[in-house]
Amino acid sequence: MGTRAQLEVKRIMDRLASAIVEHRLPPGTRLTEAKLVEVLGANRNHVRSALQKLASEYKVVTIFPNRGACVAQPTIKEARDVFAARIVIERAVVELAIDNLTAKNRNRLLKQLEKETGAIKCGERQEMIRESGNFHRVLAQIAGNEVLDELLAGLITRTSLIIALYQETPNVQCSIEEHQALVDAILAKDCDRARYLMDEHMKTIQRYLLLDERSGDVDLQAVLEES
């Protein structure tokens, strides 16, 4: 792909991913190519490869052969696996971040916290969601392992979709207090405590989710009632 088209595909991916992650496109929403072409002012080929990538790389889109694309509806099993995997990586990230604490990195962390509190004060829901995800990205970047960072980025995206699908009380995100406590522990280089807080933080998020066995599969019912 030539660099121009590549950027265009990335642009489309970003637009779609943001919309999904920020819960403006609910799970199950049909994503017809023609409509996306119209709305995004894009070439259909570019739209197609963006959808393909969102499906195969990020798994926030599902493509039904000959029937088009939808915002994905991860199963409960998948949701749990994503959380479990995420905890594994987040724990490692916390440890590495503590090892890598420079003055510059301390600053980045504090600035990120400011952004988050700012977003909460403004009451901009989308920005709150975005920044609360960015907090975890910043940690991963401080950790300095690009592979872990990229893996985590994917899992954060998927987590956001899972929250949109399975959260009982809407609008609950990462609590800023927990991020604050985590930062305190990290800045104090208290590895055990930081790891513990990260575990609890993830558990808190999961606690607000409806991930009971039930049918054990997709929540077809809930979606059908909705539409």
Add this chain to the structure above:
Amino acid sequence: MGTRAQLEVKRIMDRLASAIVEHRLPPGTRLTEAKLVEVLGANRNHVRSALQKLASEYKVVTIFPNRGACVAQPTIKEARDVFAARIVIERAVVELAIDNLTAKNRNRLLKQLEKETGAIKCGERQEMIRESGNFHRVLAQIAGNEVLDELLAGLITRTSLIIALYQETPNVQCSIEEHQALVDAILAKDCDRARYLMDEHMKTIQRYLLLDERSGDVDLQAVLEES
């Protein structure tokens, strides 16, 4: 993508990935579309998307805009990050696998070990490489977390490429003795020991690699001398 073309792309990806992982296509090898079309008897469009995916998902191919694709040459930094990430996931996998030990799973592990010893006896280098990677996949599947399994699959692939690029003494793979010891610890549900052995196992592999700082970037020199 319709299911037919999708399968074809997957076929091409598998062929290429196997060749790279089994060190038949050394790092840096140019992958011209026309040649691949000829050799694989495939459509150029299919070849192109296979290359794109191998580049963006698995990172075992690098695409230079307007200049085609090569087998990737990960930097030393990337190699280290892949190993570090892999250890993080492998540790988690070992723990989960122990939690999930059914009779069926015990059997799978033992069968996998047999396959590996079989491959060693036959002296088939490619099969040895393949099966020694499969060992880790089997563990991940026993662990039962599909997300971790998929992440690990990617990292195993990348590890194999890294070994091809940075191993000083050729042909050193995972040692079967270490796999055997690991299985013993897992079957005994000795989590601490299993985790420890996995750590050591990864370190052993890394020990045979030339991942010193040197220029800190690509090993242009080594490659130029080679070709």
Add this chain to the structure above:
DNA sequence: TATCAATAAATTGCTAACAATTTTGGATTG
């Protein structure tokens, strides 16, 4: 009214031809 079949419309899938870019291999010149 419900069911089914036939047809039309909408949507996705595929490819062949064309465009753009880079590389190659002289030919020319100082």
Add this chain to the structure above:
DNA sequence: CAATCCAAAATTGTTAGCAATTTATTGATA
């Protein structure tokens, strides 16, 4: 002889248009 330039070849990038499939509509029938 090295450097520069230019055209041809090779290679990759792009797209428009058609093919195939699915979905919606219509209308006939019981």
